[in-house]
Amino acid sequence: MIHPDLGGLRLRLREACASAGVPAEQRARLVLAMTLLVESSAEADRAPELSTSASKGRLSVTLRLSRPVSQRQRNALPLLPDPGDSGTLTWHITTSTEAMLVPPDEESATREEMLALVARTDAITKDQRELKHELAETNSGVLAMYVELEDRDESLRKAHTVIFRELEDALRPPPPRVDAFELAVHYGPSDPDSPTGGDLYDWFVLPDGNVHITLVDAVGHGVTSTRHALTVTHAIRTLALEGHPFRDLIAHTARTLATIEPGLMATVLLARLDPATGQVTFANGSHPRPVLVTTGGEPELLVAPTAGRGIGFPAPGSHSLVHRTLADGDLLVIYTDGLVESRKDFVEGEGRLLAAARRNAGRPTAQIPDLLTAEMHDIVLHADDTVVIAIRYRQPPRRGA
Structure with missing residues (x-):
């Protein structure tokens, strides 16, 4: 359960850390520790209280909860507070001499x-x-x-x-609220014990009301691939919100990151959804092809006339776009290659995915990503990170109808 005061407490804590010059890593551990404590007391009658004080070279942070926190619970936090077992927890953090910028959101x-x-x-x-x-x-x-x-x-x-x-979890944004589209997602790392992977997604509503979706599969494993995927999604979001042409986003991102992350390689799929008309446009950079299941036809792979290349590949960019206009109830499935390569045969995996999409298209949209993943991963000879996103169009009622 999310505490109603949690967002405000995190903002105050981050501002205090920035003012005192607390490094981002220490701030991350402190914010996460406070978040875990506040969420565990979400049903308490008395709201948590946060106070901070800064002196030369040190920031003191005190969190007062309505219930006691044992030493054992304190030891499990990502940043250890002072010892004790009361409802008051205090951290003393060494700071730098320079204040830091407060992140905008x-x-x-x-x-x-x-x-x-x-x-x-x-x-x-x-x-x-x-x-x-x-x-x-x-x-x-x-x-x-x-x-x-x-x-x-x-x-x-x-x-x-x-x-x-x-x-x-905080970086996997929930689906944007758009009446015309039902959106659902499944994320699974290749190794259940692996903390990170290179498959990430981003989705948001643009100022014109259209929905933008980015799906990235960064080459590599572990925290480096996660950093690369985060870099790509953040760059594309920035360029999209600045109004750069949809067709140019992959190429523009590749040029922007070439000097910043010269070793970065990633496949990218971009989708632009128009809630008013049901029109969908895809830009593909070396990424697996989307699946379309119409209400009255067979599933199909959406293939661009000219193949695009991903970031870090030669001649990166989406050289041609795929345009489709969805009818009420039509279903789109976009995914990373971990969904279709579990048996080490990409082409065979695409065929099985088309059949699985046809069988499950009538299911509730929220269930489809998990159902497809379970069916496609019945035999796993090659484990890889997997993201599956289901998109169903619900035609808005006509005005006056």
Whole structure:
């Protein structure tokens, strides 16, 4: 249950951290710790109270809850407060000498915090890899120490998994509210214990009322691919909201990121949905082809006249667009390649997907992504991150009807 005061408390805490110069990684852990505590007390009669005070080189944060928090519960938080078992929790955080900019909104703040934790995890992973190499070159007398290090590494990995899952959930936006379209999504990492993956999506309503959807599959695994996918979705959202032509978004994003992330490679599928007319336009950069199931016909793959290329590929961009006008009840399915490659045969997977889409098209839209994933993954010879998005058009009633 989400506490009604949670958004305001997070904003106040982020502003205090920014003013005091708290690094983004520390801010991320503090915001997540407060979020977990406030959500667990959402049904309490008394609202939580947050106070902060800053002195030279230190920020003190105090959260007062209506229920006691045991030391065991405190130890499970991503940032440890002072010891105790009362309903008052206090953190003392070392700060820098310079104030930092306050992120403009919760999504931007969460994105910044996510990237900071990703960078920190990259550094930890590199340090652990170097340490393991050094230990491997020592004599057998350090074997017991190495085993203990592995156990600690596993505990650290699980702790980071929890943190990343919380932050990834915040970065997977809920479907936008558009009366003419029913939207549903399934997300599944390739490894249940893996904290991150390179398959991400973004959807939002443009100022003209049209719906924009971005589906990205960044090459690679782990936190680096997550950072790349976040970079792509954020760049495309920015360019789309600035009004750049839909046809040029993939190519423009590729040019923008070429110097910032020269090693980034990702397939991209963009969709633009018009609620008033049911018209759908796709721009495809090396991504699996959408599936259309009409109410009166057979499922089909929507193929562009000229193949587009993804970001980081030679000649990136969507060289031609796919246009369709949906009738009432028509269903679209867009997805990443993890859905159709579970048996290592992409073409065979496309065929099975068309058949599965036909069988499940009459189901409620909210169920379709999970049903398709379960059916397509009955045999898994190749595990990969998977995103499935279902889009159904509901023709608005005519005025005066």
